Amino acid sequence: MxxxxxxxxxxAARRFGDHPAYVDGDxxxxxxxxxxxxxxxxxxxxxxxxxxxxxxxxxxxxxxxxxxxxxxxxxxxxxxxxxxxxxxxxxxxxxxxxxxxxxxxxxxxxxxxxxxxxxxxxxxxxxxxxxxxxxxxxxxxxxxxxxxxxxxxxxxxxxxxxxxxxxxxxxxxxxKGAMSAHRQTIGVAQVWADLGGVRADDRYLVVNPFFHSFGYKIGIVVGLLTGATLYPVATFDVDETMRLIERERITLLPGAPTIYQSLLGAPGRAERDLSSLRLAVTGAAVVPVVLIERMRAAAPEGLAIEQVVTAFGMTEAVVATMCRQDDSAETVATTCGRAIPGMEVRVDAAAGEAGELLLRGEHVMLGYLDDPAATAEAIDADGWLHTGDVGTVDDAGNLRITDRLKDMYISGGFNVYPAEVEQALARLDGVADVAVVGSPDERLGEVGTAYVVRVGQPAGADLTAEAVVAFARERLANFKVPRHVVFVEALPRNLSGKVLKTALRED
Missing domain, CATH: 3.40.50.12780 (ANL, N-terminal domain)
Incomplete structure (x- = not known):
């Protein structure tokens, strides 16, 4: 191997020869x-x-x-x-x-x-x-x-x-830069391809960005291992995506829940033949049960995809758990599946209780680039990667993510870390204090809400929500830019001075 x-x-060149590896427009x-x-x-x-x-x-x-x-x-x-x-x-x-x-x-x-x-x-x-x-x-x-x-x-x-x-x-x-060896990048792609039953006759529409492990390792490398033909998409457009699925008879469409929600809600979906789709894999965010049900349902209510599975992964481990083809609809809709071959999953809590999710195995990163302290904090002496996510594992080994220890939220499939956004906004004249949390959004899953404390007169008096958003847009990628701005007199803090983000999220 x-x-x-x-x-x-x-x-791949020897095995698949003149078979198309990529189709990109003409x-x-x-x-x-x-x-x-x-x-x-x-x-x-x-x-x-x-x-x-x-x-x-x-x-x-x-x-x-x-x-x-x-x-x-x-x-x-x-x-x-x-x-x-x-x-x-x-x-x-x-x-x-x-x-x-x-x-x-x-x-x-x-x-x-x-x-x-x-x-x-x-x-x-x-x-x-x-x-x-x-x-x-x-x-x-x-x-x-x-x-x-x-x-x-x-x-x-x-x-x-x-x-x-x-x-x-x-x-x-x-x-932080998560480093992976060749054997790890290949190994996790092979396992994912095996569990998904990816074949050389599959036509794989890659909406997941190549810069992300979901597009690079579970896209490009999976294509090389299986002979599947990849159709890369530079920017997601729901009408163009439906047109490609219909015209090219696309069979594989992995992606964040946002992708499928957009397809299900597209006005022209009833006029498109999307019946070629056989495999969808999602899990970049907490997946609504109703979304899985609608993906499995027959048209016009659903997409009628033959195999819909959920998975859990992160940059530091790519894929850790995944549902299997014969799992029940309930298992797929309510869990992230079981540990994939080569990986172990453990919850740091008593049996049946929620606790921090720990991962160990072949696909856990080598470590963070030039950051031994962060590596030691993330991976303990026994090799367990501390994910910062809270979940439970049932008797069958199926993982359910129930909460996050960290403040990270996921917007349109992309991880957003509030501290980075807060540091950018803190440089805006007129901002005395700021905290960012994820807020529910029907289309993107979550979007950022910035709670801003203005400085006293006169600098902060004229600060507007539009100015806050514009300032962020100049300095951050679009998915990190807060969609909502709330001005408050003070941020809620505990006795040690830490911002109580739970209170903000409840607000």
């Missing part, structure tokens, strides 16, 4: 052609200074080019560092500087923005040899001599080498 991503890519790329394109770009990276172990930041939306850019990093022996396509220049600059990235591959102009200029304005990019545009990878490709030599570099990649670093914010507001 292949234990490195270069090996997986080569095996562009079709076979598995064999994918390998050749990755080899050429990997050689180009090496010519630009990427050595084994070097890091490359990829900042772009889903596309064939994203997949090529990312796979070429590991083929050249490097470490992939994906960043959110909605991040601002300062947010990406922080990741670039902290990882000492050698190269940055960016989608300049995505959503009408000036990514490259914004990045250069936010950092000296001291370690970066070149900033490359993801849509111009042909210009990156190395010369034939370099391409021939790149295979020896790929051969030297080891299963325990760090394949990728995915950043996830912490409750302190400072992001």
């Amino acid at each position: 292949a234990t490195t991503l270069p090996q997986v890519l080569r095996d 562009r079709v790329l076979s598995f064999a052609a994918l390998l050749e394109r990755v080899r050429a770009v990997a050689a180009g990276y090496r010519a630009r200074g990427l050595e084994p172990g070097g890091r490359v930041v990829v900042w772009a939306p889903n596309s064939i080019d994203w997949a090529v850019a990312a796979l070429a990093v590991t083929y050249a022996g490097g470490t992939l560092v994906p960043v959110n396509s909605r991040y601002t220049g300062p947010e990406v600059a922080d990741v670039v500087d902290r990882t000492g990235a050698v190269l940055v591959v960016a989608a300049d102009g995505f959503l009408g923005r000036t990514q490259v200029a914004d990045l250069r304005a936010a950092s000296t990019l001291a370690t970066v040899a070149e900033v490359l545009e993801v849509t111009r990878l042909d210009d990156v490709a190395g010369d034939p001599g370099g391409i021939d030599g790149i295979d020896a570099v790929a051969d030297a990649v080891a299963a325990d080498d760090v394949a990728d670093i995915l950043f996830t914010s912490g409750t302190t507001g400072r992001s």
Whole structure:
């Protein structure tokens, strides 16, 4: 069995050959052609200074080019560092500087923005040899001599080498880079594919962003392991998604609950034939029971998807639990399933009671980049990862998430950490104090509500909710921007001075 991503890519080219690996609009790329394109770009990276172990930041939306850019990093022996396509220049600059990235591959102009200029304005990019545009990878490709030599570099990649670093914010507001080895990235993708029964004749619409483990590991890597054809989606549009499902006879559509809620509520759904869908996997947020019921139900009330399963995962472990194909509708709707092969699940509480969820096993991250203290806090001496989530495990081993120890909330499938938002808003003139909590939202699951204490006269007198939102929008990705602003005289605090966010959420 292949234990490195270069090996997986080569095996896919050998096994699936001219079978389409990607379909992106009018562009079709076979598995064999994918390998050749990755080899050429990997050689180009090496010519630009990427050595084994070097890091490359990829900042772009889903596309064939994203997949090529990312796979070429590991083929050249490097470490992939994906960043959110909605991040601002300062947010990406922080990741670039902290990882000492050698190269940055960016989608300049995505959503009408000036990514490259914004990045250069936010950092000296001291370690970066070149900033490359993801849509111009042909210009990156190395010369034939370099391409021939790149295979020896790929051969030297080891299963325990760090394949990728995915950043996830912490409750302190400072992001942390979760490191995974090649064997871990491959292993969790293989288990997910096996449990989902993914096949070479599947057509997989990848709405989950490639910068996220759900899109990268459970998308790109699953496709390589199974031969499924991937259809990358750069930005989610419900009408376009339905059109693609109908026209291309899409069979797989994993995603956050928001995706399915949008499909179920789409005005034109009754006119679309979505009957080709056979597998849906969700679990990026607490999943409403009624949503699972409607996904399983026959049209026009539901989507009539043959197999709907829920799962639980996090950046530090990707996937930990998952329902099985023969699970009852009630199990799927009310739990996150059982531990996947290679993983253990335990709740730190008496039997039958709720407690903190702990995970241990093959797919738990190696640790946080350059942060041994945070790693030791997250993973104890016995190897248990402390998730910060509260749940219960029933007699059959099925996990139910009941609450969060941390203040993190999930908006449209993306994790939002209030401390980061609070730190940004604290810099706004007129803000004396601020706390952010997640509030229920029918479409996105949760959105941010900022409770703001104005400073005294005159600076804070004219501060408006619109100004608070606008300030946040300039500094944070859209999903982190609070949708509601409430002005209060003071924040509720306990005797030690800690903000009582439970009281705010109840409010």
